[in-house]
Amino acid sequence: MADERDSRPRTRTTPPSRMSTVDEHEAQSRLSALGFGADDAGALAAHFAAAERAGRTGHGFRRVEWIAHLGADPRARPRRVVAQPAYERWDGNGALGYLVLEAVVAAQLASPPERTRLVAAARTFPTGMLGYWTRRLAERGLVAMLTATSPRRLGHPDGGPKLTGTNPLSIAVPSSDGRPVVADVSMGNATYGDVLAGRASEDELAPFGGEHAHKAFALAVGLQLLVAALTGDDGFGAVLVVARPDADPVPAFRQLACGVRLPGDR
Amino acid sequence: MADERDSRPRTRTTPPSRMSTVDEHEAQSRLSALGFGADDAGALAAHFAAAERAGRTGHGFRRVEWIAHLGADPRARPRRVVAQPAYERWDGNGALGYLVLEAVVAAQLASPPERTRLVAAARTFPTGMLGYWTRRLAERGLVAMLTATSPRRLGHPDGGPKLTGTNPLSIAVPSSDGRPVVADVSMGNATYGDVLAGRASEDELAPFGGEHAHKAFALAVGLQLLVAALTGDDGFGAVLVVARPDADPVPAFRQLACGVRLPGDR
Numbered sequence: 433m434a435d436e437r438d439s440r441p442r443t444r445t446t447p448p449s450r451m452s453t454v455d456e457h458e459a460q461s462r463l464s465a466l467g468f469g470a471d472d473a474g475a476l477a478a479h480f481a482a483a484e485r486a487g488r489t490g491h492g493f494r495r496v497e498w499i500a501h502l503g504a505d506p507r508a509r510p511r512r513v514v515a516q517p518a519y520e521r522w523d524g525n526g527a528l529g530y531l532v533l534e535a536v537v538a539a540q541l542a543s544p545p546e547r548t549r550l551v552a553a554a555r556t557f558p559t560g561m562l563g564y565w566t567r568r569l570a571e572r573g574l575v576a577m578l579t580a581t582s583p584r585r586l587g588h589p590d591g592g593p594k595l596t597g598t599n600p601l602s603i604a605v606p607s608s609d610g611r612p613v614v615a616d617v618s619m620g621n622a623t624y625g626d627v628l629a630g631r632a633s634e635d636e637l638a639p640f641g642g643e644h645a646h647k648a649f650a651l652a653v654g655l656q657l658l659v660a661a662l663t664g665d666d667g668f669g670a671v672l673v674v675a676r677p678d679a680d681p682v683p684a685f686r687q688l689a690c691g692v693r694l695p696g697d698r
Numbered sequence: 699m700a701d702e703r704d705s706r707p708r709t710r711t712t713p714p715s716r717m718s719t720v721d722e723h724e725a726q727s728r729l730s731a732l733g734f735g736a737d738d739a740g741a742l743a744a745h746f747a748a749a750e751r752a753g754r755t756g757h758g759f760r761r762v763e764w765i766a767h768l769g770a771d772p773r774a775r776p777r778r779v780v781a782q783p784a785y786e787r788w789d790g791n792g793a794l795g796y797l798v799l800e801a802v803v804a805a806q807l808a809s810p811p812e813r814t815r816l817v818a819a820a821r822t823f824p825t826g827m828l829g830y831w832t833r834r835l836a837e838r839g840l841v842a843m844l845t846a847t848s849p850r851r852l853g854h855p856d857g858g859p860k861l862t863g864t865n866p867l868s869i870a871v872p873s874s875d876g877r878p879v880v881a882d883v884s885m886g887n888a889t890y891g892d893v894l895a896g897r898a899s900e901d902e903l904a905p906f907g908g909e910h911a912h913k914a915f916a917l918a919v920g921l922q923l924l925v926a927a928l929t930g931d932d933g934f935g936a937v938l939v940v941a942r943p944d945a946d947p948v949p950a951f952r953q954l955a956c957g958v959r960l961p962g963d964r
Contacts, residue, residue, distance in 0.1 A: 518784030519813040547785040550814040550941060575927050577920075592958040595951070603920030605927050615920030617913045642908035647883045650961035654843075654869030654881030657947050661841050661871050664944030673939055675816060678930030681923050685861070692858040695916035 456481040459496050466499065467506035475534045483561045483625075486698070490625020491561040498628060502558075504528045510535045510553075518548060521663075524555035529580070532556040533565045533670060540674050541572050548675035550662070557582060557668035563616030563696060565672075566604035570612035575677050576604045579655045580670035585637045586620055586652050589645035596652040597668070598623055598637070599659075604696070607682030614696025619652035621645075722747040725762050732765065733772035741800045749827045749891075752964070756891020757827040764894060768824075770794045776801045776819075784814060787929075790821035795846070798822040799831045799936065806940050807838050814941035816928070823848060823934035829882030829962055831938075832870035836878035841943050842870045845921045846936035851903045852886055852918050855911035862918040863934070864889055864903070865925075870962070873948030880962025885918035887911075 456477045463473035476499070483491035508526035512535075520539070524532045532553055540549070559565075559580040569576035582597035598620035606612050621640040622632035639648035663669035686694065722743045729739035742765070749757035774792035778801075786805070790798045798819055806815070825831075825846040835842035848863035864886035872878045887906040888898035905914035929935035952960065 516813065518815075547782065548816040549784075550816075550939065552944070575924060577924065588955075588958045590958075593954060593956060595955055595958070601917065601920075603917070603924050605920070605923035613919060613923055615916040617916050617920075621910060640907055640910040640913055642910075644887060644906040644908075647906055647914075650881040650883050651867065651869070653879060653951075653961050654867075654871070654883075657871040657879055657951060658841060658843065658869050660947035660951075661943035661945050662941055673816065675928055677927035678818070679927050681926035685919075685923060685926075688859060689854075689861055690859060692854045692856075692861070695919050 455493070459493050462496050463499070463506075469506070472506070472531055472534075476528070476530055479530055479534075479560055479564055482564050486561065486563075488561050488623075488625065490623050490627075490629040490631070492625075494628055495558075495560070495625075499528065502528070510556075512539065517546060518550065520549065520551045522551065522553040522556070524553065524557070526555070529557040529559040529668070529670070533559055533578075536670075536672060537565050537568050540569060540574065540672075544572075544574060545674060545676065548673065551670075551672040551674070552659075552662040552664075553670040553672070554663040554665035555667050556580065556663075556670045559670055561616065562600045562602035563604065563614045566602045566616070567612060567614045567696065569674055570604035570606040570614065573606045573677070575606065575675045576602070577673045578602045578670065579659060581656055581659045581668045582624065583668075585624065585634065586639050586649065589639055589641075589649055596649075596656040599652045599655040601651070601655060605682055606677060606680075607686075608680045609683050609686070611682070611686070612696065613682055613685070613694050616696065619648040619655070721759070725759050728762050729765070729772075735772070738772065738797055738800075742794070742796055745796055745800075745826055745830055748830050752827065752829075754827050754889075754891065756889055756893075756895040756897070760894055761824075761826070761891075765794065768794070776822075778805065784811060784816065786815065786817045788817065788819040788822070790819065790823070792821070795823040795825040795934070795936070799825055799844075802936075802938060803831050803834050806835060806840065806938075810838075810840060811940060811942065814939065817936075817938040817940070818925075818928040818930075819936040819938070820929040820931035821933050822846065822929075822936045825936055827882065828866050828868035829870065829880045832868045832882070833878060833880045833962065835940055836870035836872040836880065839872045839943070841872065841941045842868070843939045844868045844936065845925060847922055847925045847934045848890065849934075851890065851900065852905050852915065854915055855905055855907075862915075862922040865918045865921040867917070867921060871948055872943060872946075873952075874946045875949050875952070877948070877952070878962065879948055879951070879960050882962065885914040885921070 460477040510532040514521035566576040584594040600618040602616040626632040726743040776798040780787035832842040850860040866884040868882040
């Protein structure tokens with residue numbers, strides 16, 4: 433990863449069209465000034481840069497200022513409190529959720545499951561663009577499914593209290609052609625990143641789907657309770673399933689799609 | 699399960715309002731006449747009866763006639779070809795998908811995972827109302843997430859070939875109050891069951907979500923490729939994640955919801 437990060441500023445010849453007011457190097461400097469170590473500042477800046485490149489600017493460099501206001505301890509380290517062959521439990525332990533998932537992904541890549549593993553990460557917030565984490569697993573040959581909870585911003589389409597986070601679900605599947613498919617879908621009609629980016633107001637946040645919004649609401653509720661049940665914590669958390677594939681379905685699927693843009697394509 | 703099935707006709711004093719032309723006993727008789735053994739015919743009829751009770755009549759008794767036309771071997775038995783503590787692989791082996799999932803669920807209940815288990819079921823179609831299977835796991839205290847593929851009926855919202863099944867995702871979370879939450883969401887604006895029920899035409903089937911239909915499409919693609927990658931088979935399949943919960947979040951969530959109807963509530 434260090435090499436990949438280091439090479440980005442050199443290989444990016446034109447800035448992304450929706451680049452924020454800072455770039456990856458500047459973001460890293462600001463994060464270092466907030467007290468984050470070099471590795472952590474680099475990991476955070478790389479995530480924000482990837483979000484900018486993907487056009488998901490709500491998850492991009494503007495999050496640096498937001499982090500400054502979150503007041504997280506920049507020196508906190510996530511802890512892996514249970515490590516079994518097919519199950520891990522992590523505790524964010526006061527670290528930013530981004531850095532919890534950074535550590536979780538690195539641990540999976542360092543020691544992939546024999547067949548499959550479920551990772552329950554408690555006290556893990558904020559988690560950013562989930563496709564960033566699943567893509568990294570898929571780029572190394574692993575199937576990944578990841579969800580995460582966040583402050584309650586979605587209610588039932590018919591009304592009532594806010595009950596769930598926007599609770600994105602990301603699914604990434606590796607491909608022998610080097611182009612994994614990476615779905616990354618929030619259950620909201622906008623993301624809180626969009627709110628931060630000024631493209632939506634918090635009041636407008638609701639389950640997506642129009643006349644079928646009960647479907648996105650049902651998924652948001654299911655994911656909310658799944659995370660709560662498996663992390664065993666009242667706070668925000670993440671659940672990752674990672675598995676070795678038994679087949680390589682993406683190339684044939686791309687052929688079938690005849691050039692249709694698939695999730696995660698750039 | 700035998701007791702539960704046997705008791706249903708006696709405890710149902712009024713027929714569900716959208717009951718089809720047959721009831722559970724008649725469905726079981728017809729299935730027996732197709733060559734299904736008593737246990738299998740009972741399991742199938744119980745599934746269809748549950749769908750009728752849930753108002754999902756497209757997955758209900760009318761499927762009996764549909765099964766007759768599928769021409770499945772009523773004597774085929776699903777096989778569990780890999781059984782590890784945290785991973786199982788099943789092969790439908792020519793049996794109806796309903797009966798594969800019936801066997802998978804029974805196996806999980808007979809031998810629950812210590813923490814978590816992923817079950818990949820190849821050649822598993824049709825699978826019916828997925829919430830029926832996850833609910834049974836949650837009623838016995840297990841968190842369950844299940845998806846399954848089916849014939850390609852959804853394309854990209856902007857057009858192009860049909861690429862994915864309606865690919866439902868069901869998530870069930872147990873509750874100490876005896877009322878699990880059971881989300882069960884197809885990625886289509888209708889189900890094929892609705893087509894069979896005459897409530898939608900096959901041509902109208904598309905990802906749900908209106909202006910956000912790319913989200914349901916992305917989930918359908920992710921689930922399609924996840925199942926294909928993990929079952930290692932070109933046909934239709936199912937993937938189940940089952941886990942023991944570390945917390946009991948549903949009662950507090952119901953309290954927060956203040957009477958709002960939650961997914962799977964009857």
